[in-house]
Amino acid sequence: MTASPTLPLAPSSPLSTPVSASPSASPRRSAIGTYTGQKLNWDWRGYDIKYVAYGEGPPIVLLHGFGASIGHWRKNIPAIAAAGHRVYAIDLLGFGDSDKPDISYTLEFWVKLIHDFWKTHVQEPAIFAGNSIGALMALMTLTTYPETATGGVLLNCAGSLNHRPEDLPGSLRFVMGTFSKLVSSKLTGPFLFNRVRTKGRIRGSLKQVYGNRKAITPELIDILHSPACQLGAQQVFASILSAPPGPRPSDLLPKVTQPLLVLWGEKDPWTPISAAGIYQKLADDPQRDVVFSAISDTGHCPHDERPEIVNSLILNWIKTALPADLSTRAKS
Template structure:
């Protein structure tokens, strides 16, 4: 990590910390819950070696980035604005955007709302928003049952109190329970994530992502309202790679199906032995897929 620099910048009115490495075309890596920039530690060297400039932020509310107060500060519009602003801060008009989990959800939206800012899009175990809504409402899908934790996170202060009561062993349990690879999260990684989650205001900020998203989903389910139809409005027209660990306990594999309506230039790679933490479970395979996709003319 000697050649990786730690930087800070103000984008979209929020101070963000990020790690930067390498030279070449810009690639922005977006992490998920409950991680931070360190989630991409196994991908950064591969991308740098492949000739890319890599920028990896702690998203707002995470680790050492600023933690604005209130659920409304974590609406998707704000999260997307952070990524677009970060690309501009790097003196680039566009970048390839790669995201996992919540970072993947944001990456989908950046590509849909600001296609001019995205060169290529890669998403790891994060559902396209229209497909997610489809599965939540489908009687043939078990996605509503799998999403129980998102409902739990809607409670005020209770989730935060539970994390504190377990002395943040809940964070460790979440990361230790699911991976198929026993080396996916070593002690240093667990310690880093636990320390990041105990920073003042961090856990509330991280859970506010779910609270803000749930409020938006409730509005979309009102009579006469729907999520944006990306087939007609803001369709994702950038080359897109979806990498999916098929042993994800929280997200149904059905979410990888039927996406061509919204994402016509799509390639799906399903990794049968990987969990939700796909880039930690199978880093070599993910690196191979990622660098190959970004290099594909």
């Protein structure tokens, strides 16, 4: 999910032949399993971080987007683990059931948390997979700590944590700046946040960004709503809205040496497929190990909207793009 309010974006054309979401275009599949396991506790710098570790085999670390949590991966964890992987997922500090201290949040801060988690729990090169800002954090991890990663999976990768002022027209820059100040205010912040976090508002936002409306369920709304009602959630929201945008993917991608799988819901209004051109160019470059797939009738969160397609694409990519010993270990 994105940290900023929804902005009107111009429609765009797909950059590649999309993966069809229609049943006739896909092989027969069993029902999607849902992970409901208990979250574990990890102390990081005195803060309680929730995570899960499920399955055995080569590790995959799942990184959620803004406002989401481990539960957003509930349809992916069982399938990936069943294919022979150790799956880790984290509630990043400030999200899910992890602590929500009133501190300054940045992408670099979370990437340090992810690296410390890897050193403590994973301890071997892993695939880092993320959605939205989680994908951007995965990309940052691959470039900042290359020794930790065998590859990366980016799902509708965000271009930044927040909209960069220089990228916005003057009037919109003023609106965004004013909104950020109001949310950060102790007087108006709680009132505005209480309106943003209602189930009705969450449902409305999901209808804007989910291309597959059938995936918008009461369970999903609860996954997003419950953490927003916890102590400290409003301060986290305000901190993120005023945080620096972080690095641009275009600056990170030339530094990536690991294989990349880039998946994009082609109906995403927040990170439209027109913004994915840089990934498509890399996929067309025989010197780069990048695979790009657009997914039709899908929005900002392909892993939750079309889990059967995303799980299959990830597992097939692991078999073909990553070192043979990784695939062999996953099968054993």
